[in-house]
Amino acid sequence: MSNSISQFFIITTFIFFLSNVNGQEIKNKSITLNHENLVTVEKTRIDILFDLLNSNEEEKAYKKAKTLTKLLKTKESSIRLSLLISHYFNKKTQLDSMSFYANKALKNSEGITNDSLRRILASSSYNLLALSSKKRGLFEASKKYHLKGIEILEKQQKGYFYYANLHGLANVYMGLGDYTNAIKYLKQCLDYKDDEEIMIGSYLNLGTAYGQKKEYETSNSYLKKIKSLCSETNNWQCQAASTLNIGANYEEAGKTEQALKYYDESLKIAKENKLYAIESIANNDIGRLLYSLKRYDEAKLYFLNALHIALEYNFLDQQKEIYLKLKEIAVYQNDYENAYALMTRYSEVKDYIAKMQNDQDINELDIKFKTLQKENEIKDLTFKNNNKMLLLKNQEKAIENLNLQKTIEKKQNENELLKLKEVTQNKVNQINLLEKDKQLKESEILREKQVRKIIIIGFLVLLIPIIALSFVYYQKQKAQLLINKKQKEISEQKNKAILKDQELKLIKAEIEGQDKERIRIAQELHDSVGGNLAAIKLQLNNSSYGKENEIKRINSQINDTYNQIRSISHNLLPKRFNQNNFCEIVAEYQNNLATASNIDATFSAHPRTEINKIDENILVEVYHIIQELITNTIKHAQADKIELQLNLIENLFSVIFEDNGIGFNIESNTDGIGLTNIKNRINNLNGSLHIDSTLNRGSIFNIEIPIL
Numbered sequence: 001m002s003n004s005i006s007q008f009f010i011i012t013t014f015i016f017f018l019s020n021v022n023g024q025e026i027k028n029k030s031i032t033l034n035h036e037n038l039v040t041v042e043k044t045r046i047d048i049l050f051d052l053l054n055s056n057e058e059e060k061a062y063k064k065a066k067t068l069t070k071l072l073k074t075k076e077s078s079i080r081l082s083l084l085i086s087h088y089f090n091k092k093t094q095l096d097s098m099s100f101y102a103n104k105a106l107k108n109s110e111g112i113t114n115d116s117l118r119r120i121l122a123s124s125s126y127n128l129l130a131l132s133s134k135k136r137g138l139f140e141a142s143k144k145y146h147l148k149g150i151e152i153l154e155k156q157q158k159g160y161f162y163y164a165n166l167h168g169l170a171n172v173y174m175g176l177g178d179y180t181n182a183i184k185y186l187k188q189c190l191d192y193k194d195d196e197e198i199m200i201g202s203y204l205n206l207g208t209a210y211g212q213k214k215e216y217e218t219s220n221s222y223l224k225k226i227k228s229l230c231s232e233t234n235n236w237q238c239q240a241a242s243t244l245n246i247g248a249n250y251e252e253a254g255k256t257e258q259a260l261k262y263y264d265e266s267l268k269i270a271k272e273n274k275l276y277a278i279e280s281i282a283n284n285d286i287g288r289l290l291y292s293l294k295r296y297d298e299a300k301l302y303f304l305n306a307l308h309i310a311l312e313y314n315f316l317d318q319q320k321e322i323y324l325k326l327k328e329i330a331v332y333q334n335d336y337e338n339a340y341a342l343m344t345r346y347s348e349v350k351d352y353i354a355k356m357q358n359d360q361d362i363n364e365l366d367i368k369f370k371t372l373q374k375e376n377e378i379k380d381l382t383f384k385n386n387n388k389m390l391l392l393k394n395q396e397k398a399i400e401n402l403n404l405q406k407t408i409e410k411k412q413n414e415n416e417l418l419k420l421k422e423v424t425q426n427k428v429n430q431i432n433l434l435e436k437d438k439q440l441k442e443s444e445i446l447r448e449k450q451v452r453k454i455i456i457i458g459f460l461v462l463l464i465p466i467i468a469l470s471f472v473y474y475q476k477q478k479a480q481l482l483i484n485k486k487q488k489e490i491s492e493q494k495n496k497a498i499l500k501d502q503e504l505k506l507i508k509a510e511i512e513g514q515d516k517e518r519i520r521i522a523q524e525l526h527d528s529v530g531g532n533l534a535a536i537k538l539q540l541n542n543s544s545y546g547k548e549n550e551i552k553r554i555n556s557q558i559n560d561t562y563n564q565i566r567s568i569s570h571n572l573l574p575k576r577f578n579q580n581n582f583c584e585i586v587a588e589y590q591n592n593l594a595t596a597s598n599i600d601a602t603f604s605a606h607p608r609t610e611i612n613k614i615d616e617n618i619l620v621e622v623y624h625i626i627q628e629l630i631t632n633t634i635k636h637a638q639a640d641k642i643e644l645q646l647n648l649i650e651n652l653f654s655v656i657f658e659d660n661g662i663g664f665n666i667e668s669n670t671d672g673i674g675l676t677n678i679k680n681r682i683n684n685l686n687g688s689l690h691i692d693s694t695l696n697r698g699s700i701f702n703i704e705i706p707i708l
Contacts, residue, residue, distance in 0.1 A: 035074065042077035049084055053091070062088045066643065070604035076112060079105045079121050086128045093276050093313045095132050097692060097700075102128035116156060123149040123161040130168050134175070135277065137317025137353055143172040163192040167201055179209045200226060200238060208245050216249045223249070240269040240278045244285070251289060259289060280309035280318055288325060296329050303329070320349045536561070582619045583608045583646065586626055590644060597634045605646040614653060614707060621681050622655060622705070629657045629701060632674045637661025637699065648707070655703040663693045 045068060052061035065084055072078050086101035106125035112118035126149035133142040149165035170185035186209065189202040207222030223242045230238035247262030263286045270279035287302030303322050310318040323346035330339035536554055583605040594601035605611050626644065633639055639661030647654040671679070682689050687705035 039074050039076050042072055042074060043080065046077060046080045046084060050087075053084065053087060058088055058091050066602075069645070070606065075108060076117065076121075079108050079112070082108070083121070083124055083128065090128065090131060093135070094694070094697065095135055095314055099129060099132045100692065102132065119152045119156065120159075120161055123153050123165060126152070127161065127165050127168060130165070130172075134168070134172065136314055137320070139172050139175045139317075143169065143176075146172060158192075160192075160195055160198075163189050163195070163198055167198055167205075170202075171205060174205065174209055174212070177212075179212050183209045200229065200235070204238060204242055204245075207242070211245060211249045211252070214252070216253055219249055220246060236269055236273040237275055237278070240266045240273070240275055240282075243269065244278060244282055248285065251285075256289065256293065260286065263289065276309050276313055277315065280306045280313075280315060283309070284318060284322060284325075287322075291325060291329065296332055300326065300329050316349055316353050320346060320353065323349065582612045582614070582623070586623065586644070586646070589623075589627070590630060590642075593630055593634065594642065599634070599639065600641045602641075602643040604644075607648060610648050611646055611653070614648070618653070618685060618705065618707070621685055622653070625655070625678050625681050625703065626657070628674050628678050632672075633659045633661060637663075639698070651707045653705040653707050655701075655705075657701040657703075658698065660698040663695050663697050663699050665695060666691055666693055 049061045049065055049068070052058070052064070062085065065081055065088070069078075069081060072081060082101045082105035086098050086105065089095075089098035089101065102125050106122055106129070109118055109121040109125060112121065126145045130142040130145035130149065133139075133145060146165045146169040150162060150169065153159075153162045153165075166185055167189045170182045170189065173179070173182040173185070183206060186202045186206050189198055192198055203222055204226045207219045207226065209219075210216075210222065211219035223246050227239055227242040227246070230236075230242065243262050244266040247259045247266065250256075250262060251259035263282055267279060267282035267286065269275070270282055283302045283306035287299040287306065290296075290299035290302065303326050306318065307322045307326070309315070310322060323342050327339045327342040327346065330336070330342060536558060586605075587603045590601050590603055593599075630642065633642055637659050639659035641660045643656075643658045645654075645656040647656070679689060682703060682705070685705045687703060690702040690704075691699065692702070693699035
C-alpha cells in the first residue's frame with residue numbers, strides 16, 4: 001500500500017493527546033493540609049488553561065501560562081505547567097521546544113514524593129517525548145519512550161495515560177510494518193471508554209491498519225464512519241486524516257481518479273486549518289500518484305511543496321522519501337547533477353535517522369512489554385474457560401426448565417383462545433365509537449382553520465408597520481456607528497502623535513543625561529587626576545632624589561591620585577546594587593528602554609530577596625548581559641514583546657530572555673560583537689547559554705550561572 005498510510009499514524013496522535021493532563025484526581029495524604037490546598041488551587045488554574053488549549057485558543061493559553069509561571073509555589077504545579085507548554089509547542093509543530101519542556105517536566109517529576117502522582121506525570125512526559133520523536137520519523141526512539149510510559153504505570157490502575165501510550169505504541173508498530181500487533185493494541189484501546197478522542201483515534205488507525213493488510217472494504221467502513229463523525233464535531237484533523245487514508249485505499253485498489261479526489265480534499269482541509277503534517281503527506285501522495293501516471297512536472301511541484309513543509313518542521317522520514325522521488329524525476333529528465341545532489345541529501349537524512357534510533361534499551365523494553373501482554377492473555381483464556389464450564393452447567397438446567405415450561409404453555413394457550421374471542425367482540429364495539437369521534441373531530445378542525453386565517457390576517461396588518469419602523473431605526477443606528485468609528489480613528493491618531501512626542505522627549509533626555517555624565521567625568525579627570533599628575537611631574541623634574549621629605553610628599557600625591565581614579569570608577573558602576581535592589585534596577589532599565597521603543601515588556605524574579613543578595617561582581621556582569629540582550633532585540637529583532645525571568649534554584653542562577661521577533665537561524669548565524677560579549681561574560685562566570693530560535697518565530701536565551 002502507499003507510503004502515506006505508513007506515515008499517517010504520525011498525524012492521528014495529534015487528535016487526542018491534547019487532553020487534560022490533570023484529568024485524574026490525585027491526593028497526597030503525606031503532605032500538610034496547607035500544601036494540599038495550595039496544590040488543589042493551582043491545579044484548578046492550570047485545568048482552565050488546558051480547557052483553552054483544547055478549545056483552539058492556544059495563544060491565549062500560552063500567554064496566561066507564562067504569567068502563571070511567576071505565581072506557582074509547588075513543584076507539582078510547575079511540572080503540570082511545563083507539560084501544558086510542551087502540548088502548546090506540539091500544536092505549533094515546534095519540536096525542539098516541545099522536547100525541551102517535556103524533558104524538563106520528566107526531570108522535575110523525580111522529586112515528587114507521592115509515588116502515584118510521580119508515575120502519572122512521568123508517563124505523560126514520556127508520551128510527549130515519544131510524539132516528538134515520531135514526528136521526526138524516529139520510530140525506534142518513539143517506541144522506547146512509549147514503552148517506558150506504559151511500564152511505569154503497569155503496577156497501578158490503568159487510566160488515561162496508560163492507554164495514551166498504548167495507542168502511541170500501536171502507531172509505532174504501524175510505522176514499522178507490524179500491523180498485527182498494531183491492530184491488537186488498538187483494539188485494547190477501545191476497552192477504555194472514558195475518553196472520546198482515544199476511541200476516535202483507535203477507530204481511525206484501525207481503518208489505516210486494515211488498509212495496509214489490503215482489507216480495503218473493512219478499512220473504508222472504519223474510515224468513512226469516523227469521517228462522518230468528525231464532520232459533525234468540526235474535528236478538522238480527524239477529517240483530513242480519514243480522507244487521506246480513504247484516498248490511499250482507492251489508490252491501492254487501482255482507482256486513480258477517486259484517489260486523487262480524496263487526496264485533493266484532504267490537502268484543502270489541511271491548508272485551511274494549518275495542519276502542516278497532513279499537508280506535507282497529502283502533497284507527497286499526490287506527487288507520487290502523478291509520478292506513477294508519468295506526469296513528472298506536476299509531480300515535481302507537489303513533491304517540492306511537501307519538502308518545504310518537511311524541512312521547516314523537521315519531518316525526517318518524509319524528507320527521506322521525497323528526496324528519493326525527486327532524484328528519480330531528475331534522472332528521467334537527464335538532470336544527473338541534481339539527481340546526484342538529491343541522492344546525497346537522501347543518504348545524509350537516512351544516516352541521521354539510523355544514528356538517532358540506535359538505542360540498546362528499546363529491545364529490552366519491547367520484550368518486557370510483550371511478556372506482560374502474554375501473561376495477561378493467559379489469564380484471559382483461563383477466565384474464559386471457567387466461564388464456558390459454567391455455561392455448560394447452566395445449559396443443562398435450562399433444558400429441564402424448558403420441558404416444564406412447555407407443559408405450562410399448553411394450558412395457557414387454551415385460556416388465551418377464550419380471551420381472544422372476548423377481545424375481538426370488544427374491538428368491534430370500539431371501532432364503532434371511533435368512527436363517531438372522527439366525525440366530531442373533523443368539524444372541530446374546520447372551525448380551527450377559520451380562526452387561524454383571521455389571526456394570520458390580523459398579525460400581518462400589525463407586522464408591516466413594525467418592519468417599516470425597524471428599518472428606519474436600523475438606518476439611524478448604522479449612521480451613528482459610522483460617526484463613532486470616525487471619531488475613534490481621529491482620537492487614535494491624536495494619541496499616536498502624543499506618544500511619539502513623549503518617546504522623542506525621553507530619548508532626548510537620555511542623550512542629554514549621557515552627555516552631562518561624560519562632561520562630569522572629563523572634568524573630574526582634568527581637574528583632580530590631571531592636576532595631581534602635573535604637580536607630581538613638576539616635583540620630579542625639580543627635586544633632588546636624595547631628599548626624603550620630597551619623596552614622601554610625591555608618594556602621598558600619587559596615593560591621592562589613585563584614590564580619585566578609584567572613586568571615579570566606582571561612580572561609573574550602578575551603586576544601588578549594594579542596597580539589595582538589583583531586581584528593581586533591572587526592571588526600571590528594561591521598562592525605560594521598552595517604553596522608548598514602544599515594546600510590551602514583562603519582568604519577573606523569584607525569589608527577589610535571595611537574588612538581590614548574590615555577589616555584586618556576578619550581578620554587575622549579569623546586568624551588562626541583560627543590557628546587551630535588550631539592546632540587540634531593539635536593534636535587530638523587530639519584536640513588539642519581550643519577557644525577562646530571573647530564577648534562583650538552589651545554587652543555580654537562571655536568566656531566561658524571550659522575544660517574539662523575526663528570530664534567526666542558529667546554525668548559519670555569525671556571532672556579532674554583542675553576542676560575542678554575552679558569551680565571553682557567561683564563560684567568565686563559568687555559566688552556560690542555550691539559544692532556541694527559528695526564523696519568524698522569535699528567540700529564547702536561557703542562561704544558567706552557578707552560585708558558589
